[in-house]
Each structure stands twice: as structure tokens, then as C-alpha cells.
Amino acid sequence: MYDVSTKVKIQPLPEGLTLQAVDIYHVYGLEHQNKVVALRGISFDINKGEILGIIGPSGSGKSTLLLSLGGMLKPTAGQVIYSDGTDLTKLPEELQFEFRRNNIGYVFQEQNLITYLSAEKNIEMPMRLIGMSLIDRKKRVRELMERLGIWHRRTHTPKRISGGEQQRVSIARALANNPKLIFADEPTGNVDSETSTQILELFNELKEEMDTSYLICSHDPVVGEFTDRTLEIRDGILIGEHLEDIDLTDLDSSRFLVIDNQNRITLPEKALVQFQGTILYTWEIAEEGLLLKPLAKTERKIEQKIKFCTTCGMEIPKGEYSCPRCGAKLSRVVR
Ligand SMILES: Nc1ncnc2c1ncn2[C@@H]1O[C@H](COP(=O)(O)OP(=O)(O)OP(=O)(O)O)[C@@H](O)[C@H]1O
Numbered sequence: 001m002y003d004v005s006t007k008v009k010i011q012p013l014p015e016g017l018t019l020q021a022v023d024i025y026h027v028y029g030l031e032h033q034n035k036v037v038a039l040r041g042i043s044f045d046i047n048k049g050e051i052l053g054i055i056g057p058s059g060s061g062k063s064t065l066l067l068s069l070g071g072m073l074k075p076t077a078g079q080v081i082y083s084d085g086t087d088l089t090k091l092p093e094e095l096q097f098e099f100r101r102n103n104i105g106y107v108f109q110e111q112n113l114i115t116y117l118s119a120e121k122n123i124e125m126p127m128r129l130i131g132m133s134l135i136d137r138k139k140r141v142r143e144l145m146e147r148l149g150i151w152h153r154r155t156h157t158p159k160r161i162s163g164g165e166q167q168r169v170s171i172a173r174a175l176a177n178n179p180k181l182i183f184a185d186e187p188t189g190n191v192d193s194e195t196s197t198q199i200l201e202l203f204n205e206l207k208e209e210m211d212t213s214y215l216i217c218s219h220d221p222v223v224g225e226f227t228d229r230t231l232e233i234r235d236g237i238l239i240g241e242h243l244e245d246i247d248l249t250d251l252d253s254s255r256f257l258v259i260d261n262q263n264r265i266t267l268p269e270k271a272l273v274q275f276q277g278t279i280l281y282t283w284e285i286a287e288e289g290l291l292l293k294p295l296a297k298t299e300r301k302i303e304q305k306i307k308f309c310t311t312c313g314m315e316i317p318k319g320e321y322s323c324p325r326c327g328a329k330l331s332r333v334v335r
């Protein structure tokens, strides 16, 4: 197969993979403006038919990551490779649109429904864009709306239906073209906990029925019960991975530390507190694994210089290295 834009031969991903993100960076801000480095080298795979979660504090880069993977935002560097081998970052814009319409569904953090169109017209829109016939569109809209329990609301505009129903309309729209991958950014952000559970149960059922993969980012504790695997992002870096059934109030207990593509590892808060900001460690490969030992405190110790969270302004208690309110990791090295 050839990538039409570059005429470069591309290799499909190995069987079982839906997407591969390789060293994604994203920097916001134009020339001469203050820059925000939102993503700092993120790499991971999404397996076929899995629900993969992304968790992390506000401002850690979740939405930026989803937008970059879905081709809505061009990453500053890195590759986003889909199962047929297409690198979305290399496609010219007009081909990106087409690729997205055919392969990806997106449930936005803000629902993004077209306010003057009825629920059914909103759902029909992506099918119009790929030129599906009227008869097929009508059939698919009915099928999706019945499946999501919103058929009786078909003629209503988004304002005249509840938050949960709007969310279902946005999910139906994302599913319209039968994509193999759905990105959902805080899909349960604007609904009550009962509706959250229903939406997530629905994702689980649809995953089985339609063989779709999901990438869901969320702060919602309920989400942890539905994901097959969850990645933890902090300050634009992947710091941990969790398997099924995670408790968002106690991430330390289920976190596997990640050594990322660039061989970085982020130590858990507990260890940082225990060693009070020591920055030099000796290391050895021991029988059980890698053993890190802090150098004696008197030899090299840093003071905590940051008193207020740089993300949300909360006062930071002495001896802590992340914000108790928003979870942002604080730069602790002031030498
Ligand atoms: N358009 C933009 N211009 C400049 N900086 C931005 C822009 N959008 C996001 N950022 C910054 O990039 C970082 C990551 O933002 P992002 O929206 O991806 O975080 P998030 O994890 O989705 O947060 P939340 O949980 O609040 O939705 C933040 O520091 C944010 O302020």
C-alpha cells in the first residue's frame, strides 16, 4: 500500500493494533508568544476492541492528546499510525478530513452538536459527508437512535433534550459511519452518575457488537470500572499504566510505572515524600529488580521552593511535590 501524499510505501500495523502513537509532542503558542508544551513525547498503542482510558489532572494534556490522535490538531512532532499503516500526521489536510470521516468517531468534551438541527439531522451529518444514500442514512439513523434509546427525541433540537440525551446524540453521531476507533473526551462530564454508568455500559456493549476500540479520557471515578486498561498522564508525559478496575482515589495502589520511549520514569509521590526531595540515587541491578538508593540526605538535598501550585494557585503543603487540589506535578529541582 502507498501513502498517497508521499508515495512512500507504508506498512500496516501488526494484527491486533488499531493505533500506534509514537513520540507525540504538542507545543501551543505562535512565534514570539509564550509557549505551552502540552505533550512531551507520548507513545502508546491501542489494541483492537479495547476500551483504553486516559486519566490525569486538569491541564495534563488529555484533550490535546485526543485532538492530536484524531487529526484535529497537528502535533508539533511525532507519528499517529492507524492499522492500515496511514500516518495521519503526514496526510495533507483534505485527505485527513476524508480519513477521519471514514475511520474515527469523536465525542467532544463540549458536545459540539449543531444547535439548529434536530437530533436525527445531527446524527445524519457524518453520513452525508461521505455521500451515503438517503435511504441508507435514514435506516442507520433509526438503528442508532433506537439502539441508544433516543428515537422518540428524533425531531428535537439539542436545547430541547436533556444533557444525557444530548450525550447519546453525540455518541450516535460518532458511531454513524461505523468507525473502528472512537475518541471520547469526558463523555460523562455533563451528566449525573446514573447516566454516566448507562453511557459506559453502552460503550462496553457496543465494543462487543461492533468490534470498535475506544479511547476515553475522564475524571469520572465510574470510568475506571469500565476500561480494560488506563494510561495516566501528568504534565504531558505518560507516567503510569493501570489494568482493570482502578480506584481513582488510590492510584498508587494499582499503578505500574512506565519507562517511556525516551527511558524516562516518574517516581511515585510516596517515594518523593519518603526521600524528601533527594535527587541523587545510586542504582544496582539486584535479584528482585532495579534497586535505587538515595544518597545520604546531607550530601545532596533540595529545598522545596514552590509554595503555590503553578497550575491552579493552591498553596502547597511543605514536603509535597504535587498539588493536593488539581494533582499538577511541581517542578522540584531548584539547584
Ligand atoms: N489553545 C491553547 N493555547 C494555549 N495553550 C493551551 C491551549 N489549549 C490547551 N492549552 C494548554 O495545554 C495544556 C494541556 O491542556 P489540555 O486541554 O490538553 O488539558 P486536559 O488534560 O484536557 O485538561 P482538562 O481536564 O481540564 O480538560 C494546559 O496547560 C492548557 O492550558
Ligand SMILES: [Mg+2]
Pocket (backbone or CB within 6 Å): 062, 063, 064, 109, 185
Ligand atoms: Mg480536556
